[in-house]
Amino acid sequence: MSGFGGVKLHVVSGKGGTGKTTVAAALALALAGEGRTVLLTEVEGRQGIAQLFDTAPLPYEERRVASGAGGGEVYALAIDPEAALLEYLEMFYNLRRAGSALKKIGAIDFATTIAPGLRDVLLTGKVMEAATRERRGGGRLYDTVVLDAPPTGRVARFLNVNSEVAGLARMGPVRQQADSVMRLIRSRQTAVHLVTLLEEMPVQETIDAVGELREVNLPVGAVLVNMVREPLLPLALLPDIAGGRIDTSDLARGLKSAGLDATDPAVSALAGEATDHASRVLLEQRERGLLQAIGQPSVELPLLSNSADLAGLYELARRLQEAQLW
């Protein structure tokens, strides 16, 4: 089995609208389905995980949201940069009280919004802390961490915290923190998976993101193609049908024999729909080819009639498990 079995930190990114959060959650469920204890984290303050699992907004605290087969469990954490900074100050400097004073004058808000890269160091630092945290009595507390990361346009910069803070902290604890985050992220224990659709813009963004990640030596993982529809027409006929060349008299005979309206307007309406469908399938095939050229493992996930509910999430998790990449 080749794949990401040894990965401890699964980073999931994707263009907005591709279902990145849903796929990240499904991946966490799939990993828990193998009996692992998984932490699912988000960093953008959207409370997307809580919405998916239909729970109250997540606090800055790990909560169990689901259980998988074989004793596996999924915990969730919404990482907030302000809380992470306060925690950081407390952990390293015993500065909890200073923290609240700083908050009062707006310094925390200031530091987490404008200090270059600091926000990302805090977010990735917290993810790393969870990923490497030890259980009492030894061993990792979480077998795996899944990070619902920022969208593809920003993910390389988000993960490459080292160079981000370079302009800010040339030495000191923030720099050290950034360095140890980079060691984890650059290692074989991390994989950055990209969620996409078989459409022009998401595919282009995925290709761009792969290039950016490779350029800064970040480990590209799998391409997760979401919302894939089944082709309904015979593949051999696609080019003709897409080009509007469809045997309408054959179609009319078929409709007639099924006892349906086979008049010209009805036939041409149905033929038009077939043409639309065929063009879309061909477009999807082109995009699929572009994705294959990336040369990373790929998993296709079906378009679900109701992707928003929990049953749909488990269905996606099952598909991911079947891929046997993890």
Added chain:
Amino acid sequence: MVKGMDIDELLDTAAIVVCCGAGGVGKTTTAAALALRAAERGRRVCVLTIDPARRLAQSMGLTELDNTPRAVSGVEGEGSLDAMMLDMKRTFDEIVLSHAEPARAQQILANPFYVSLSSSFAGTQEYMAMEKLGQLKAEDRWDLIVVDTPPSRSALDFLDAPQRLGRFLDGRMIRLLLAPAKAGGRAYMKVFSVGLNMFTSVLTRVLGGDALKDLSLFVSSLESMFGGFRERAEHTYRLLKEPGTSFVVVAVPERDALREAAYFVERLSTERMPLSTVVLNRMHRSGAPNLSTERALAAAESLEEDGTQPLAAAVLRVHADRMRTAGRDQRMAESFAGAHPAVPLVEVAAQAQDVHDLDGLRAIGAELASGREATAPLAG
């Protein structure tokens, strides 16, 4: 359902049209289609796009990101169309360059805190889109400016972010950091000096002394521009309330996008900003609405059993799929319309292919203008 408003009347009279909505709903395409139609109806139009798909950008001649409107070739008629893609960082740099002397400006541009603010502060893109709109408007070269809005986390960010950035730059923290440099302000300082000392000492311990030096340099060099930032943010905000400005809210028949659209519709009405219409993109329709999903599927099954009519069987499955999607889209549209009875709604059919040429934009423009409403309820 309220009849869709007359898009052509809007395009012939408006001075600014702002297209907003959630990310990934086709805002850029809608903005481009509206702009092209207005131009081909004889007006001088400029379209400001944020992040167009590559081929759409190419079709409008937007091959390089140079932050200047360029004429789009292939526009028919007496009017003209210019298009530009927003370069957020460059727009910010230009503000700095126009407000500070050259030496100081260079100092600001090189400061790491400025680089961070101008390239990644949440809201900078929105602020710069508004800033650019203000600049284009001031040039007075166009009858109509169509603006596409940034793909924000929430569509509402677009209205709030410019002011947030203005407030931030004008805020207490920045004043505090400036205070030591000022002779006055002693009493003010006293109240906050404990907090400030703590801040500087924490900063030095956590980030090292260099960072503090960079920060105070950044703050003091930006000082001259603070008033400017807030004023500019307020000026562009006022521009959005002027007569002649109109909003088009773009959505697709999906839950999240419609929720965003609903927030936006309500917000515009609170702000007394004129909503001209909601555009529902990607509506699936069928040309044979009388053949229901169920009948099509049943017929496909019996043809498949028979085995002699594979083409018709497959085409019937395509139709069943289309009817199912169309039915779902229509229920979504109807429930939105039901909840917002006073809001005009225009639908645009789902395109089989991405739009990437002027003909495609023209077709969408024509569809927007035809004010097509939801068709009669689908059978079955």
